[in-house]
Amino acid sequence: MADTASTFKQDLLGAIPSLRAFAMSLAQNADKADDLVQETLVKAWDKQASFQPGTNLKAWVFTILRNEFYSQMRKRGREVQDSDGVITARLAVHPAQQGSMDLDDFRTALETLPEDQREAIILIGASGFSYEEAAEICDCAVGTIKSRVSRARSRLQEILNVSGEADFGPDAISAQVMGSNAA
Amino acid sequence: MKPNIAAATGGQKKAGRRSETLGSNSEIGRKLKQYYDDLVSDEVPDRFANLLKQLEESEKASATPVGEGQ
Numbered sequence: 001m002a003d004t005a006s007t008f009k010q011d012l013l014g015a016i017p018s019l020r021a022f023a024m025s026l027a028q029n030a031d032k033a034d035d036l037v038q039e040t041l042v043k044a045w046d047k048q049a050s051f052q053p054g055t056n057l058k059a060w061v062f063t064i065l066r067n068e069f070y071s072q073m074r075k076r077g078r079e080v081q082d083s084d085g086v087i088t089a090r091l092a093v094h095p096a097q098q099g100s101m102d103l104d105d106f107r108t109a110l111e112t113l114p115e116d117q118r119e120a121i122i123l124i125g126a127s128g129f130s131y132e133e134a135a136e137i138c139d140c141a142v143g144t145i146k147s148r149v150s151r152a153r154s155r156l157q158e159i160l161n162v163s164g165e166a167d168f169g170p171d172a173i174s175a176q177v178m179g180s181n182a183a
Numbered sequence: 184m185k186p187n188i189a190a191a192t193g194g195q196k197k198a199g200r201r202s203e204t205l206g207s208n209s210e211i212g213r214k215l216k217q218y219y220d221d222l223v224s225d226e227v228p229d230r231f232a233n234l235l236k237q238l239e240e241s242e243k244a245s246a247t248p249v250g251e252g253q
């Protein structure tokens with residue numbers, strides 16, 4: 001018993017850096033992000049019994065964090081989202097100088113994405129989850145995740161003025177995204 | 184002239200994994216990882232480890248059967 005509990009604690013500890021990164025990507029504010037992580041850890045601890053050892057703990061806590069994020073957003077009555085306007089205006093400083101886009105520009109561009117697209121591209125492109133895992137975390141269909149990632153990616157390319165990858169055109173990319181079930 | 188569709192689709196198969204969709208071939212994919220790794224490598228404040236310790240301790244305390252402690 002005690003052993004299971006302390007393994008669980010160790011695993012939770014190990015997940016904190018990723019949880020914080022995911023929280024930051026969602027909340028875009030360090031204080032809010034850390035509050036989210038704290039809330040997530042407490043919830044995870046309480047729900048400990050419902051976690052099945054051997055399954056993906058990281059995916060499990062990401063799910064908790066994500067639910068927490070959206071429920072807090074609902075409670076707050078949705079603070080005004082930056083609906084493209086303000087942040088996009090800040091981006092008017094020509095971001096991409098031919099292949100040398102700045103990380104700050106990227107961050108700003110990422111902030112302009114709708115949450116569902118942002119979380120999808122983060123889960124798939126950065127956190128290392130599979131489409132199936134991401135779909136489970138976001139409680140939606142695999143195809144939905146794929147299309148969100150695809151839209152997020154095109155939007156980022158557009159904002160950052162990155163010419164679509166030279167090695168394969170935009171059509172090939174969406175075909176890939178849509179057709180990667182076999183992978 | 185028809186483009187060589189067969190060759191194009193054949194070539195995509197191996198590129199169909201997510202690692203390549205947002206992978207090292209892609210500027211967006213690279214930035215995304217850089218952005219995220221930056222966040223992951225951020226130093227974790229002690230409050231989280233302390234919190235887990237507290238949770239663990241309070242659980243142990245309440246798990247001790249009443250009257251049978253000591």
